[in-house]
Amino acid sequence: MPAAASNRQPEPLAWFGTADGQRVLAAERVYIAQILAARAAAPTLWLHPGAGAGVSVVAADVALRASASGFDGPLRCGPALPLASDSFSAVVLQHVPENGGRALLAECARVLEPGGRLWLFALNPVSPYRLRWRRTGLSIRGPGRWRRHLQDAGLDCSEHPPQWLGPAWRSAAGRGPEMMRAICLLQASKRGPDLTLIPARPARWQGGAVPA
Template identity: 45%
Template sequence: MPAFEFSRQPDALAWFDAGRGQALLAAETVAAGQWLTLRPAQPALWLSPAPARPPVVLHGFSRQLWLWRHPDGFSGDLRCELPLPLPSEAFGSIVVQHVQEAGSATDLLGECARVLAPGGRLRLYTLNPLSPYRWRWRGAALRVRDAASWQGALRQVGLHPLAAGAGYQGPLLRGTAMAPHLSFNRFRAVCVLEAEKRVAALIPPAPARRRWNTGAAHA
């Protein structure tokens, strides 16, 4: 197994612990919970940047694993580092809230792709560098990218970005109001991307050609 290098940046995700960052995270959590209720058939993995536990939304069963990232790795339902000590293809849905913006994005998304089941979906919440709201997180040491860059990162680890699941949420400049539905306004604070794990279909064997056995003797 390749070695993983976990980027230790103590203050990278601290912006989400209070104030505007905390309010954005809380609003995202409501929207992500609504998304998960539409996908209850398989277990879900939820990765967040702060220790506030999201609600259990999958009918109250223990089918949701929650981890939050900190400078030493992850805590929550498990205490671990990358690579995640989780079986491959174990989750039908994954929510990632800004954890990738602290560094080690390729390793993190690669692990998400590994533990996501075929046909499973990943919802990625990212800060939008095109939004005027970016001045609110200026100096927070977050590694913020635009939507096209994150879509490329998802493809790099073998996931297929879905245009229908992409959109924007959050305020434009002031406040923290955030409707649960997606908007096409590219200047809102948060960009939401969705990707699917697809597996190439096996090529069936060529059908056998029918032919007469001309060497058979007649009765």
């Protein structure tokens, strides 16, 4: 008899419920609270993997948890978000699922208003911390590929270099380089419509317009 369908998180995202995953989410919560507090007067959307990620000192206007079929929370939906276009000034996206990740970025770009900003938290594939999620089913992309996906979705990353957060690698000589930390934070903005200025034509004298 086939197993009954459920709304449990996809198995790869279940890693964030482990002690190692919780350390990553705890480091991200500090930054997410700052982001949401700075945007408290504007509509914000927060998509997270659950497992304690949704606990913060500041709440987003809409916070949805990844589920087996899409997202749940105040809204239950598939990868297509039932939200109006250009309706959020900020989108916080934690750990995009591998399946349908590019389509989700396109949806986030659609609901983001012109001039709005997206924050993407992703695991760093070159960090030694990757040994903690080895064989969990997580498929990790590097920051270069994420930036290309964001640009393909119509977002601009040119003004926002990657940031490195979370657990750091330490050796006998001390802490390792910043880019060896467990989390990569990317930012992207949605440009507004370009305004093209048309130079005014000089007035042309027309014969007979003024009496001689």
